[in-house]
Amino acid sequence: MLKAEYQQRGPVPQDVISAVPLQLPALGATQARVKVLASPINPSDVLTLTGQYGMLPPLPAIGGNEGVGEVTELGSEVTHLKVGQTVLLPVGSGTWVSQLQAEAKQLIPLPAGDAKQLAMMTINPPTALLMLNEFVDLQPGDWVIQNAANSAVGGYLIQLAKIKGLKTVNVVRRDSAVAAVEAQGADVVLVDGPDLPKRVAQATGKAAIKLGIDAVGGAATDHLAASLTQGGVLVNYGMMSGEPCQVSPASFVFRDVTLKGFWLAQWFQKASQAEQMKVFGELTGLIASGKLVSRIHACYPLEQIKDAVAAAAAGEREGKILVTPH
Structure with missing residues (x-):
């Protein structure tokens, strides 16, 4: 298992991030373990690596702010999710990883659909x-x-x-x-x-x-x-x-x-849960049904995270760069 980690920020974003071994702790009773299927590289991700974004996580940090995954293991107290279910990953959870663990209540079950398109839904x-x-x-x-x-x-x-x-x-x-x-x-x-x-x-x-x-x-x-x-x-x-x-x-x-x-x-900070659910309910239906799609330029495995970030930071692309760990 791998994670795309950076321990400093700098003007050339691909120079500060690397794929390094990932070890997950024991699964908690209220948690779920998820295999990451796809996670995009957004302009905000590139700006975070260079230190120019409006909100920066403490270092060291794992890249990636959105994505989708497949549930592989559930804690003993989790009842609303099933193994094999596709879920939306929590915003800002460091999604450029092979697997991650999260509180099960933070994972949103998704309908059947193109995982790559659903991975770009949150931002x-x-x-x-x-x-x-x-x-x-x-x-x-x-x-x-x-x-x-x-x-x-x-x-x-x-x-x-x-x-x-x-x-x-x-x-x-x-x-x-x-x-x-x-x-x-x-x-x-x-x-x-x-x-x-x-x-x-x-x-x-x-x-x-x-x-x-x-x-x-x-x-x-x-x-x-x-x-x-x-x-x-x-x-x-x-x-x-x-x-x-x-x-x-x-x-x-x-x-x-x-x-x-x-x-x-800022909208997330101010909007009520009902307002957020209304927005994402509308978008989930449109994306899962194929009525709302984004062009994808290329997909990269975690081993090539430097190339992926360089491609995302470059101009004249015709679509999004995705990290697809598996």
Whole structure:
């Protein structure tokens, strides 16, 4: 058994993490042992390794924040789970491992479905869903604009918007990303640039776009802000450019555009259990039924964790990198 462990953080994420032997303690009466089937490498995981994320675990630490596994052993007091059952792993439990142990009450049973798709359910899909739901009262037929549309969150947002009857303008940073975004059901796909607002107006028939979703920062934020209608809301959830958000005063002063931020970790802290269950109940059904999917670029065993992290940190991927220990 192996675990992907790091004892320090540094600017090159793959240099600080290694696959090392894993030993698990004796199983407690209220615990379950789980064989990890799949766990994604998210941008937040890479930023955690470099020390740039907003919440950092104490060192040494095991990588991975979400995934799915198969129950292999149950403590004597566990009655609601069965051996062989597929379960959602607890958020932040160090999921880049061959096996893990957790309190059985923290494991959520999952319906039958593609384990790789279900493994990506905890972070990116709720981020996309909540940004669509929480900031603007959108109605069927309304338009939403987003950048980083070829990212995992971007792909989920396109699909969720279509399910809700919304239309999407999807902005990417390179021509080579256009076809893949169109294949996910995007209504409009445009390459970013200073004239983006003009091209958005042409492509949508000057539609009033109430909601913008920004993951890039820098000048890209301003391009989205200038594409929004009077009183529009722009939500930032990332800084892929490495630059602070830039917005012209013209958007704030003359069109009353609002810039807000979203971080899923804060939503988890504030949301009630009922609110969380509602969100994950909706997403579980969509993913298990194949109505909501994410592209997968490649899968790596734990022995190749350095290569996996390097691939996740690199640009110009067409899909998610997964750790598949078995």
